[in-house]
Amino acid sequence: MSSSSKRIAVIPGDGIGPEVTAVAVKALRTVLAAGRREAEFTEFDWGAERYLRDGVSFPTGALEMLRSQFDAILFGAVGDPRVPSNQHALDILFGMRFGLDLYVNIRPCVLFDRRFTPLRDRTEADVNFVVLRENTEGLYANIGGQFKRNTPDEVALQEEVNTRKGVERILRYAFEDARTRPRKRLCMSDKSNALTHGHDLWQRVYRELRQQYADVESRHLYIDTLVMEMVRDPAQFDVIVTNNLFGDIVSDLGAQLSGGLGLSPSANIHPGHVSMFEPVHGSAPTIAGKNQANPFGAILTAGMLCDFLGWREQGDALRGAVRTALREGKCTADLGGTLGTREAGDHIAKLISH
Numbered sequence: 559m560s561s562s563s564k565r566i567a568v569i570p571g572d573g574i575g576p577e578v579t580a581v582a583v584k585a586l587r588t589v590l591a592a593g594r595r596e597a598e599f600t601e602f603d604w605g606a607e608r609y610l611r612d613g614v615s616f617p618t619g620a621l622e623m624l625r626s627q628f629d630a631i632l633f634g635a636v637g638d639p640r641v642p643s644n645q646h647a648l649d650i651l652f653g654m655r656f657g658l659d660l661y662v663n664i665r666p667c668v669l670f671d672r673r674f675t676p677l678r679d680r681t682e683a684d685v686n687f688v689v690l691r692e693n694t695e696g697l698y699a700n701i702g703g704q705f706k707r708n709t710p711d712e713v714a715l716q717e718e719v720n721t722r723k724g725v726e727r728i729l730r731y732a733f734e735d736a737r738t739r740p741r742k743r744l745c746m747s748d749k750s751n752a753l754t755h756g757h758d759l760w761q762r763v764y765r766e767l768r769q770q771y772a773d774v775e776s777r778h779l780y781i782d783t784l785v786m787e788m789v790r791d792p793a794q795f796d797v798i799v800t801n802n803l804f805g806d807i808v809s810d811l812g813a814q815l816s817g818g819l820g821l822s823p824s825a826n827i828h829p830g831h832v833s834m835f836e837p838v839h840g841s842a843p844t845i846a847g848k849n850q851a852n853p854f855g856a857i858l859t860a861g862m863l864c865d866f867l868g869w870r871e872q873g874d875a876l877r878g879a880v881r882t883a884l885r886e887g888k889c890t891a892d893l894g895g896t897l898g899t900r901e902a903g904d905h906i907a908k909l910i911s912h
């Protein structure tokens with residue numbers, strides 16, 4: 559292995575995770591070989607099977623190992639009906655997102671083919687934006703408690719955490735990202751008219767930063783207005799940045815506008831540190847093991863991993879292959895094709911190597 563070789567941890571997980579991840583790794587190996595890039599893949603068996611076997615979800619020392627021995631993590635999906643508490647999935651996913659401090663969740667919403675948007679008369683030019691979600695704070699910090707549980711007087715509290723450091727780093731990332739895009743537009747969304755403490759902090763940091771990024775055309779929308787505008791006229795958006803909860807929700811809306819779960823990739827990153835890449839969909843237990851899952855979300859996720867490692871050309875090649883396959887109708891049944899998971903993956907590999 560040369561010094562430019564990258565080390566990639568692969569965590570296929572549960573359900574359709576292993577099926578789509580196998581296809582994504584094959585596409586990745588093919589595109590890297592074609593571009594003479596080197597990577598070493600190491601697979602980990604973290605998921606429901608292992609948890610049910612020996613009680614281990616996210617092994618002790620896993621974080622340190624990922625941090626010190628890997629450049630990037632390719633993740634499938636977790637979740638299994640045999641673990642109704644979903645404990646192993648929370649340990650693994652949140653273990654990595656919070657433990658590795660992966661503060662930017664990136665969800666590109668790009669319409670590859672106009673047939674796949676539910677919006678009437680919209681084309682590829684109308685849906686091409688990215689949602690940047692704060693990924694380590696907000697309502698997902700798991701701070702709160704329950705009092706008088708299961709009584710008529712029960713009280714449940716869930717606290718929203720907003721730190722200046724956390725808000726500033728995600729907003730700064732968003733302004734920097736907007737700067738690199740042709741339209742250089744940013745929309746920050748919150749609910750500061752009602753959440754007058756936490757979201758006022760977002761407002762103040764946003765106003766400070768927009769002075770420093772005068773070349774970026776920035777504006778603010780309350781979250782309720784944002785979701786209406788995303789449906790009414792998605793073409794106005796370029797970079798959308800928001801907190802953890804709102805980002806979770808609007809990125810799913812964005813996924814639907816751009817073709818649905820089977821086509822949606824995502825990245826959880828901390829610039830300069832080991833980062834994690836996963837398709838947006840879950841483990842889809844009802845179609846697991848049937849060679850039916852759409853692997854394109856996982857392949858586009860591998861494309862984001864390439865971008866992160868500085869292999870933009872390979873990322874573009876993966877996105878180009880998916881675009882071509884969709885135009886040809888060489889895809890799985892959820893997008894109107896007739897191919898199985900493996901066959902759709904084989905077609906992508908063929909497109910890349912020609």
Ligand SMILES: NC(=O)c1ccc[n+]([C@@H]2O[C@H](COP(=O)([O-])OP(=O)(O)OC[C@H]3O[C@@H](n4cnc5c(N)ncnc54)[C@H](O)[C@@H]3O)[C@@H](O)[C@H]2O)c1
Pocket residue numbers: 574578634635636637638639644647651819820836838839840841842843844845850851852853855892
């Ligand atoms: N990041 C993750 O690992 C993640 C994310 C969401 C849900 N989950 C877990 O996944 C399990 C199932 O959750 P869910 O049903 O709410 O969400 P899901 O994304 O697994 O499935 C939602 C629907 O979309 C379909 N679908 C999903 N991915 C598809 C693909 N690649 N190709 C074709 N169809 C696809 C499924 O069959 C299902 O009808 C749960 O255990 C949940 O906790 C995990």
